[in-house]
Amino acid sequence: MATSTRALEAIDVTDPSARPPGPGLVYQWLTTVDHKKIGLMYIVYALLFLVIGGVQAMLMRIQLAVPNNHFIGPQTFNRLFTVHGTTMIFFVAVPVLFGFGNYLIPLMIGARDMAFPRLNAFSFWLSAFGGVLLYLSYFAGSGLYGAGSAPDVGWFAYAPLTSKVFSPGHSTDYWTLAVLLSGVGTTGTAVNIVATAFCMRCKGMTLMRMPLLVWLYIVASCMVFVAVSPLTTAQIMLCLDRYLGSHFFDTQAGGSAVLWMHFFWIFGHPEVYILILPTFAFINEIVPVFSRKAIFGYPAMVAASVGIGFVSLSVWAHHMFTVGMGPAGNTFFVFSTMVVSVPTGIKVFNWLATIWGGKVIYRVPMLFSVAFLFQFLVAGLTGIMLSAAPFDWQLSASYFVVAHFHYVIVGGILFSLFAAFYYWYPKMTGRMMSERLGKWHFWLFVIGFHLTFDFMHIPGLLGMPRRIYTYEAGRGWELWNFIVGVGAFVQGVATLIFVYNLVQSYFRGKEAGPDPWDAWTLEWATTSPPPDYNFAIEPTATSARPLWDLKHPEDQDSSYE
């Protein structure tokens, strides 16, 4: 028998779970505790919000495309950027990354489910309810009086703008409760991921044999404990302020607005790493498979990830250089921010070393990964620029900052997410995504991305502040804003192609088979999509690449360990 089928026959002989029809389906999904179904629900839910958040971005770019525009008013604009930011961070990035984690981690470590399946479902529904609550504010924000609807305090909601005096009605309460619920749900999932990775591994899967993806999710989850909790706490304090009349952020009673900033950014900056580490995880899995080489420097990758986890907890106040923390505080945060780029650099070099000398196959997942490497590097470089306090004083709260963090989030996180979609879609649905549409999606998105976010730096350097709803002609910002707007539309078209590809491939895609990429981790050892119990026989790991060992009995990794 051919070597490529050995994996399958060894592990599982059940049919791919049939696609069930009918109305019982809804009940089945609503009540499921299966990690794969919950993972898919996370992903689909995040995709819906991605489209909503994208439409909001589009509306804002239309408004800013030409000077003195009156497409939408200032009040609506404030709501749009608040809800856009909150949606994209809390209801797109976090759920989609935890969705992939939910789906992949048990499969990769050869387990049948997460450690706490019911907690898993609970966390998902809690987060999902948070997202619904945020959008409910549009209809119920201040009752039905029309006095105000969606929150308009910005995604970091600085005090004292959030106090009852300046934010009457309930729109800010919707924001607070939505974020609070999302935070609790995230913490629940993080507990689950750590417990799963430590306690559910199959035989032989020692910690240093786990796929790097699992390692990175462990680090990200541990960061959730110490970074998301402060946000949860700050939201509790804000609730107390608004409902019970306490004075945490009430400057009239001696409370401090700066304390909110600290609490928010103690969450806010590690959050960036909580989001970027899982995307590093995708790149760690995709780059070796499409370079036909084992990952370069596995232990260094693990150490660098843990290093990022620790260092990134002490960089938050680089968001606050303009507050006036004094030279000692500024120096510390400049230094720590620059230090965090060292382990990140180690990772980039390891990816390059993995590609180096490999037999690189440029399928769509690899295309997105390569673009990720380049764009993430650029995003890191503007990050280093902003980490220097004097430079930050000039450009804080300008479009340069907006361009920088969108470069990280779109150029880094979203690109590697697209790579992950093309790579694991066959496993999740049993069908391949269309390669032709994928290439269209890739090239259009790359062009749109660079049109938008490369050129967005320039109005920032020219002094354009963020969050303004319009601007006068003659400041030299018109051309750049117009290009940015055009780029946004190209990205929108590319995203539509992607969504079409997702739907179309589900029905018409080529049958994928269990292992379409000839990969080496355990999720490819079972059918696509996997049965409810994942593996008919519990697998055993003999090395970091169990499937390689199985496919190449004459040259096993385990003989080099």
Added chain:
Amino acid sequence: MTQTTAIPISADEQPWILPNKGIVGMWCLIAAEAAIFMIFVVAYVYYLGKSLSGPTPAQVLELPILGTICLLSSSLTVHAAVTALRKGAVRRCTLALAATVVLGSAFLLTTAKEWHHLIYEIGLTIRTNLFGTTYFSLVGLHATHVVVGLLLLTAALLFSLSGRVTEHHAERLEVLSLYWHFVDAVWVVVFLVVYVIGR
């Protein structure tokens, strides 16, 4: 297709032991909860002496000696319950659980008495000043955790009284005892910050 050998089973059959998932999960929860308390403690310390009006902690707070003794000794009794259950001494476990519930409730009573004194006799509420805001939120959060712990412990006690608890449940009880130890450890911090340093 027939089922042939599974992924090779290593020849040397070493025992494959993994940590208990309940205990790992509880440690994770403790990490997250510790971060929450940390922020409240930071807020308390940051706002020490910044209230624009009275009363101040020195004027109204008294050392809660009795409550502290009760709560800290309940840590010992819950530990005794776990040790007893591991050895299969179900009756001793039940007794120790009952003692824990009584001691925890006693602590809660002393807190309730203190709050009653502050709110009704002194007139200090969460709205009065920054001290009231930070004091009631920090101590209140801790008391909430005591209530949750007491509910869980009472459930364990009821199960144990109805004879459903056996040696096999030792690890589960250990998860609960971990949480209870954490609640006690937080009290040590709160005690030091609020009643010793902050006064």
